Amino acid sequence: xxxxxxxxxxxxxxxxxxxxxAAKELTERGLKVLMLDRGRMVEHGKDYPTEHQxxxxxxxxxxxxxxxxxxxxxxQSKNYLFNETTRHFFxxxxxxxxxxxxxxxxxxxxxxxxxxxxxGRQVYRWSDLDFEANKSDGxxxxxxxxxxxxxxxxxxxxxxIGVSGQAEGLSHLPDSEFLxxxxxxxxxxxxxxxIADQFRDRIMTIGRAAVLTQPHQGRAACxxxxxxxxxxxxxAYFSTQSSTLPAARATGNLTLxxxxxxxxxxxxxxxxxxxxxxxxDSNTLVRSRYAAKLIFLCASTIGSTALLLNSRxxxxxxxxxxxxxxxxxxxxxxTYRTGATGVFPQFTHKLDRGNRPNGIYIPRFQNIDxxxxxxxxxxxxxxxxxxxPLLAQANATPGFGAEYKHSLRNGPWIMYLMGxxxxxxxxxxxxxxxxxxKDRYGIPQVRFHFEWSENEHKIRAxxxxxxxxxxxxxxxxxxxxxxxxxxxxxxxxEMGTARMGDDPTQSVLNRWNQSHDVPxxxxxxxxxxxxxxxxxxxxxxxxLTARAADYAAAQLASxxx
Amino acid sequence: xxxxxxxxxxxxxAGLQISPSIxxxxxxxxxxxxLKNGALDSLQLKNISVLAEMIIPTTDTPGAISAGVxxxxxxxxxxxxxxxxxxxxxxxxxxxxEATRAAEACSFFQASPDLRNRLLxxxxxxxxxxxxxxxxxxxxxxxxxxxxxxxxxxxxxxxxGYYTSEIGCTVEQVxxxxxxxxxxxxxxxxxxxxxxxxx
Numbered sequence: 001x002x003x004x005x006x007x008x009x010x011x012x013x014x015x016x017x018x019x020x021x022a023a024k025e026l027t028e029r030g031l032k033v034l035m036l037d038r039g040r041m042v043e044h045g046k047d048y049p050t051e052h053q054x055x056x057x058x059x060x061x062x063x064x065x066x067x068x069x070x071x072x073x074x075x076q077s078k079n080y081l082f083n084e085t086t087r088h089f090f091x092x093x094x095x096x097x098x099x100x101x102x103x104x105x106x107x108x109x110x111x112x113x114x115x116x117x118x119x120g121r122q123v124y125r126w127s128d129l130d131f132e133a134n135k136s137d138g139x140x141x142x143x144x145x146x147x148x149x150x151x152x153x154x155x156x157x158x159x160x161i162g163v164s165g166q167a168e169g170l171s172h173l174p175d176s177e178f179l180x181x182x183x184x185x186x187x188x189x190x191x192x193x194x195i196a197d198q199f200r201d202r203i204m205t206i207g208r209a210a211v212l213t214q215p216h217q218g219r220a221a222c223x224x225x226x227x228x229x230x231x232x233x234x235x236a237y238f239s240t241q242s243s244t245l246p247a248a249r250a251t252g253n254l255t256l257x258x259x260x261x262x263x264x265x266x267x268x269x270x271x272x273x274x275x276x277x278x279x280x281d282s283n284t285l286v287r288s289r290y291a292a293k294l295i296f297l298c299a300s301t302i303g304s305t306a307l308l309l310n311s312r313x314x315x316x317x318x319x320x321x322x323x324x325x326x327x328x329x330x331x332x333x334x335t336y337r338t339g340a341t342g343v344f345p346q347f348t349h350k351l352d353r354g355n356r357p358n359g360i361y362i363p364r365f366q367n368i369d370x371x372x373x374x375x376x377x378x379x380x381x382x383x384x385x386x387x388x389p390l391l392a393q394a395n396a397t398p399g400f401g402a403e404y405k406h407s408l409r410n411g412p413w414i415m416y417l418m419g420x421x422x423x424x425x426x427x428x429x430x431x432x433x434x435x436x437x438k439d440r441y442g443i444p445q446v447r448f449h450f451e452w453s454e455n456e457h458k459i460r461a462x463x464x465x466x467x468x469x470x471x472x473x474x475x476x477x478x479x480x481x482x483x484x485x486x487x488x489x490x491x492x493x494e495m496g497t498a499r500m501g502d503d504p505t506q507s508v509l510n511r512w513n514q515s516h517d518v519p520x521x522x523x524x525x526x527x528x529x530x531x532x533x534x535x536x537x538x539x540x541x542x543x544l545t546a547r548a549a550d551y552a553a554a555q556l557a558s559x560x561x
Numbered sequence: 562x563x564x565x566x567x568x569x570x571x572x573x574x575a576g577l578q579i580s581p582s583i584x585x586x587x588x589x590x591x592x593x594x595x596l597k598n599g600a601l602d603s604l605q606l607k608n609i610s611v612l613a614e615m616i617i618p619t620t621d622t623p624g625a626i627s628a629g630v631x632x633x634x635x636x637x638x639x640x641x642x643x644x645x646x647x648x649x650x651x652x653x654x655x656x657x658x659e660a661t662r663a664a665e666a667c668s669f670f671q672a673s674p675d676l677r678n679r680l681l682x683x684x685x686x687x688x689x690x691x692x693x694x695x696x697x698x699x700x701x702x703x704x705x706x707x708x709x710x711x712x713x714x715x716x717x718x719x720x721x722g723y724y725t726s727e728i729g730c731t732v733e734q735v736x737x738x739x740x741x742x743x744x745x746x747x748x749x750x751x752x753x754x755x756x757x758x759x760x
Contacts, residue, residue, distance in 0.1 A: 052738065054759055055725035061633065062725070063641055085760075185745025223739045227760040349750065353735075354743035355758035390734075390755060394720040398689060400616040400681065405624075409733075409754050 008034040008255070009556065010294035011277055013262050013307065015039075016114025017538055018525040018545045019298035020244030021157070025549035026296070027253035031556070034255045034290055035248075038096075038282060039111040041258040042089070044241035048231025050085040059084055075101050076108070078490075081118055081229045089117050089229070097445060099434040104331075104448035105489035106302060112258045113240040114300065115492070118229045121210045121237050121357065122382065123163050123539040125154050129172040129368065130533035133422070137376050140330065140425030143530045144502045144511035147174070153543035160247075161238040161542070162216040164358070165208030173363040173535070180213045181206045182358050186350045187385035187413045194474040195362070202365035207358040207382065210238035210539075219243070226355025237357070259283050263443050265295060265311040265320055267518065274320070274521045280441045294520050294552055294561065298545065301331075301526035302431060305497040306446050308508075308523075309433050321498070321515040321523075327508050328497050331429040331450060332532035335379065335421035336491035337484040338460040340467035342476025344385065345412040352387065359384035362417070364534055366462065375458035379421035379534045381467065388414050415471065419463030420491065422534040424455050429488070431497060450488040460485065493537055495529035513548035520561050524548045597640045598647050604668060605654055609634050609715075611670040615681055616719045622733045625723050633722035634715075646707050646714065653684065653711025681712070688712035730757055 009031035012022045023035045041047070055061065062083055069077035076082055076090040091108035098106055109115045128147045134140035151174070158177040166181040184192065184206060192204040211228070212221045219235035219242060228237045235242035248254040259282040266275045266289070276291035297304040305328055311320035319327050362381035366373045388411040397407060429451065433444040464481040471479045488494070501507025504516035509528050515521040524545035526537060555561040601609070613625035613634060625631070638647055657680045661669040664676055672680075688710045695706075706713075723729040730736045734757040747756075 052759065054727070054738065055730060056727045058725070060637070060641060061721055063637065063721075066641075066643075183743050183745055185743075188745070223741050224743050224758075225739045226758050349748065351747040351749050351752060351756055352743070352745040353737050353747055353756045354740040355760065356743040356745075387755065390724055390757070391720060394724065395717060398685065400685070400716070401678075402618050402620045405617050405620060405733075410749055411755075 008032050008290065008292040010034070010296060010552075011036065011290055011292040012296045012298055013277065014114065014297070014299035014303065014525065015112045015240055015245070015256070016109070016298065016300065016525075017116045017119065017240070018541050019114070019296075020116060020240035020248070021542050021545040022296040022298050022524060022549050023248040023254055023256075024244040025546050026294075026553060027248045027251040029549070029553040029557075030251075030253065031294070031553060032253050032255075033248070034257065034292065036257050036260040036262055036277070036279060036290075037112045037114070038261040039109060039114070039258060041256075042111045042113050042117070042231075042241060044235070044246070045231075045233035048233055049088065050230045051233060052225060053085060053230070075105060078105065079107050085227065085230050086118065089231075095440065097439060099437050099445040099447035103487065104431075104450050105487045106446070106448075106494075107489065107492050108300070108303075112256070113245070116239040117231060117241065119538060120492075120536070121228065122361075122536045123158075123161070123176065123208050123210050124361075124535045125174040125176055126150075126533050126535050126537075126540050127172045127174055129364075130531065130535060133377055133533070134425065134531050139376070140531055141499070141501045141503065141506050144500050144507075149511070150540070150543050150547065153547040154539065156546055157539065157542045160217060161210050161243060162212045162219070163208055163210055163539075164206075164213040166205050168203060168205050168363075170203075170363055172368055176208060176539075178208070179216060182209070182211075182213060182356055184360070185352045185385055185413075187344050187347050187415055188360050190344075190347070191385070191415065191470070191474045192360075195470060198473050199365075199470065202362055204360055204362050207361045209358040211357050212236045217243070222357065224354035224356060226357060228357045261441055261443075262299070262307060263310060263441060265307065265521070267311065267313045267316060267320055269313070269315050272518070274518050282441075285441070293556060295522070296545075296549070296552075297521070297523040297527070298525045301494045301497060301529075302446060304523050304525055304527045305431060306433065308498065310443060316517070321508055321517045321521055323517045324505050324507060326427075326499060326506065328432055329427045329430045330425040330496040330499055330530075331431055331448070331488070332423040332425060332493075332495045332529070333488040334423060334491040334493045334532060334534060335419065335452075335456050335460055335463070335485075337418065337486055338421070338463045338482065339381070339383070339416060339418035340464060340471055340479055340481040341414055341416045342471035342474070342479040343388070343412050343414050344474075344476055346475060347413045348410060350413070356384075373458075373462060375455050375462065376424065377422040377455070377459075377534065379419040379459050379463055381417045381419055381463075383415060383417040385413050385415035388412055415474075415476065417467040417470065419459070419467065420493075420534050420536070421456055421459035421463060423488075423532045424453055425496060425499075425531055426453060448488075452485065452488070457485075493526075493532070495526045495532050495537060498523050498527035499530045500528050501530060512551045513544055514552070520552075522548050522552055598638065598642060598644070600639055601635055604658070604670075605651070606631065606635060607670040608654055608658060608668070611677070612681065612715055613719045613722070615677060616716055617723045623728050625719055628723050628726035628728040630719055630722035630726065633726075634718045637718055643707050649708070649711055650714055653715070656711070657681075657684070684710070684712035684715075688716075 015037040072094040091110040135142040167175040222236040309319035364378040366378040434447040437445040498508040610631040613630040617625040
């Protein structure tokens with residue numbers, strides 16, 4: 001076993017949305033940081049091989065490579081973005097498997113930058129409606145923070161990443177510091193007006209997106225090509241590569257190692273601290289160890305918790321930082337694939353131009369000031385209107401020949417509304433390590449246990465009712481409510497399993513994302529979440545990471561850590 | 562015979578010069594995918610070529626042959642289809658060939674337009690009946706129906722092949738891959754076409 005040539009002030013495990021933020025904030029405070037990622041390196045711009053590729057340049061015109069997907073990408077190929085333009089960013093399931101894909105869908109990236117390259121870029125602040133939810137109805141434990149604790153950090157993050165959106169002045173969905181909003185199309189504007197007139201308890205606004213509508217921080221404005229997930233060399237959407245990695249590198253304090261699989265964290269019982277991490281090179285399988293004063297876990301909700309569970313010692317036989325016994329428990333996601341679609345033939349004479357990487361948003365309108373529904377908490381709607389996709393229209397239209405061909409030159413608009421519903425924290429929804437099933441590094445595989453609760457099913461029923469009501473009121477025809485209850489994980493908002501709380505016997509992390517049991521260990525990705533809200537979580541992960549990094553660096557400087 | 566020679570032959574037999582787009586498709590390498598299932602024969606390729614052009618004909622814009630659709634279909638059948646799909650497709654081709662021989666004592670690609678239209682319309686009837694028997698599919702389904710009838714397979718391949726081709730994107734539609742803005746309230750009458758981006 002080789003020893004690292006140099007020690008570091010901090011090690012950041014993971015390089016996605018939170019890892020990038022941890023590296024940026026810690027290096028900018030003068031700390032020497034080692035960032036580790038198990039994936040291969042992706043350099044901004046030069047490693048986006050399919051960016052701006054035309055449809056006719058794609059092998060097999062986008063048809064799936066069935067044998068390859070079944071054998072090596074059985075989980076990832078179910079992702080809505082997975083095809084030959086993105087496959088190189090995804091996890092290879094054959095090389096990095098987990099024990100039971102039939103219980104939970106774990107979408108993973110396999111590259112530096114992680115899912116920051118592939119995310120949906122929707123960013124919304126949480127509010128005290130969210131941070132007080134557990135306390136109000138008794139599900140889960142109370143959050144140790146409130147909106148006022150995180151608000152300045154939301155601002156700091158937003159000013160750096162750039163968030164386009166429209167201020168609405170809602171207390172339960174606070175405004176961000178916005179760049180100019182993206183435009184609605186003609187159908188969305190119509191539906192927005194109908195909602196304002198006929199549904200007084202709610203509003204429709206344009207999606208709030210980490211996509212630039214004007215040049216910002218040296219990055220170019222969006223040129224509306226559409227498929228952000230192929231990579232954007234203009235840096236118009238926030239990713240590690242476009243934003244936090246260049247900032248961290250500019251300090252001269254960052255060392256980045258790719259293909260570095262962290263299998264465990266060492267703990268020293270005398271000092272009561274984590275002392276370093278053990279790494280396996282994914283190409284050579286050579287093991288090495290790196291020591292540091294601080295350890296930040298940003299390896300994703302499931303990755304970070306699995307790493308803690310695999311770091312066992314005499315003092316922590318059930319996983320590092322797990323004296324509470326809650327590590328791995330209270331896994332959450334959002335309800336997904338429930339909503340409605342409707343067709344708007346009355347706007348067929350209208351067209352749009354530009355592939356807008358954003359949609360519309362209807363903030364939560366249930367159970368706001370009082371309990372007014374037969375379920376707890378709530379949901380929001382996300383969606384968009386667009387021309388009926390040509391291939392769908394062409395397949396659905398009978399006939400062939402000149403008349404058929406020319407009939408496809410125009411078509412009606414469709415709109416979809418999909419609800420993202422809050423998921424209650426439940427101890428039985430959890431992950432564990434299966435020590436009888438190991439991967440090629442000898443690391444036990446993750447095994448999931450998850451069941452949707454009655455509350456989430458009631459939320460789904462209301463989502464369908466309300467989506468249908470709004471589309472019908474707006475004059476849509478062929479309104480079709482859908483409810484495809486899939487596995488958890490499909491919303492890719494997995495959260496919890498190392499939750500924050502004030503009580504060390506009930507939680508893994510304190511109000512600073514710091515382990516109650518191991519003070520120089522921080523977890524700032526989705527694992528820290530105490531409840532799920534219905535609001536997209538990425539912005540909150542970023543703000544919590546920046547806040548925790550500031551706290552940790554100050555503690556280190558003062559000698560407390 | 563090399564694939565590219567076959568393709569040149571079929572283009573010639575359809576009475577067309579090889580258009581720049583066909584040449585580009587041939588050179589680009591749609592025909593370089595490994596032959597998982599073995600090659601189609603020359604008669605099958607000629608019939609596929611005529612069928613594709615019947616579905617998306619040359620009008621005021623180029624049709625399926627100019628857009629390289631027959632090559633795309635051949636690649637999918639030879640390199641991508643499952644066994645059952647290829648069997649359905651080949652049986653469909655053989656059926657219309659046989660019916661043409663009985664009616665006009667020639668091959669389908671040489672048949673009168675009237676007969677060709679009648680035979681293809683018959684195939685569509687069968688496909689529509691099959692579809693009606695299947696019920697609705699989920700809007701989110703990525704499922705691919707390997708058992709769908711010949712006409713459904715043919716039409717799906719022609720549509721994908723045509724509307725993802727350079728001609729299908731840039732001539733039949735207005736191709737705006739990087740428009741620089743989002744405009745959501747344009748008048749169709751100013752364009753007369755769909756506006757399409759890269760995805």
